[in-house]
Amino acid sequence: MAVDDYEELLRHYELHETIGTGGFAKVKLARHRLTGEKVAIKIMDKESLGDDLPRVKTEIDAMKNLSHQHICRLYHVIETPNKIFMILEYCPGGELFDYIIAKDRLTEDEARIFFRQIVSAVTYIHSQGYAHRDLKPENLLIDEDQNLKLIDFGLCAKPKGGLDYHLMTCCGSPAYAAPELIQGKAYIGSEADIWSMGVLMYALICGYLPFDDDNVMMLYKKIMVDPKKRITVKHLLSHPWLMQGYSCPVEWHSKYPLCYIDEDCVTELSVFFKRSKASMSRLISEWNYDQTTATYLLLQSKKGHGKPVRLKRIP
């Protein structure tokens, strides 16, 4: 009997057009029925994932713990016999990569606004013990308020021994990879992220890559710049160039910590699901990334955009 992999998904979401494809996943625009909010659904077929399946588990486990204004929010995970669905925050502005290409290159002021957001996201993920390891403009999306949201945590690492623990896996995109990483040396994930941010900064301002070559070995030779002293994220937060026009260092703490549950959203949910506010609040705090998590987070997003904190009464 053919299992209907889409049955649960379609109960909660209206599916619309495909908005992106990346390697082993297809991303579709959808609308959450209860809140009416748009979402992006990353659809993966378990069989065709093959060896990439652990990468998806890595990404889901990481994104469940990461809640930040410049990280694409995970709302809901649905797994069926053949499919994995990740319901994510919708970013209608597309990839930063395409934005730079369309504008040739960014002005220093625009690059500074974006780069401060990238530093904020990366500092936050490092504070949570993760290294992204694939920072590049293709993995930074622009949301409806022209803010950046980091995606693709499939290669991120959360070393057991903390972030200063040496990593070995050589991964990410060569043009953004740190010298120590492509030399196959043991490296520090956060230091490799700092290098990639430098390459990203160059791409924002110049509109092309600092190290590029069609031949990957030639590319590697160019990257072999000996990084005498690499800036740490602590010094980056108040770097003179990032401070130009600003009176404060980059704010990297999350505006939506997982421990804070919004009262207005709890109230609407408790009325709708006929549960006490206390039990609704406890259920939300379990962060099961099911329909409850998705409905709570999408209500919070509505509130953040000045929309009524109300659920649609489905007839």
Ligand SMILES: [NH3+]CCCOc1cc(-c2cn[nH]c2)ccc1C(=O)Nc1ccccc1
């Ligand atoms: N390079 C990005 C292509 C579109 O991919 C996404 C778009 C959204 C998105 C679009 N709108 N809102 C969120 C959310 C997530 C992804 C994503 O994770 N893509 C991906 C990454 C690694 C491997 C395979 C696919």
